[in-house]
Amino acid sequence: MLVTVTSKRQVTFPAHVLDALGVKPGDRLELQPSPEGFLLRAKRVDASRLAPLRGKLKRAAPVFDIHAFREQAHDPALRD
Secondary structure, eight states: OOOBTTSSOOOOOOOHHHHHTTTTTEEEEEEEEEETEEEEEEEOOGGGGGGGTTTTSSSOOOOOHHHHHHHHOGGGOOOO
C-alpha cells in the first residue's frame, strides 16, 4: 500500500488502516525503527499516569460557539 506525502510533509492513511490500529482523533502514532524499516504503533495516554493531577486541574470551559458570538449585538465603538 502506498500513501502520498504532501508538500507540508503530511500523510493521510486509509481509514481501514487507522481502524485496524484502533486510532481515533487525538491519538498519536509512534514510529519505531526496526531492521525492516519503521514500525507504526498507536500511542495512547495511560490514564493511570494522570492520577496525580486529579483535583489539581480545573474542568474545561464550555466550547466557544463562534456562530452564536457572531449573532450577538456588539457596540460599534469597539471596532477598529
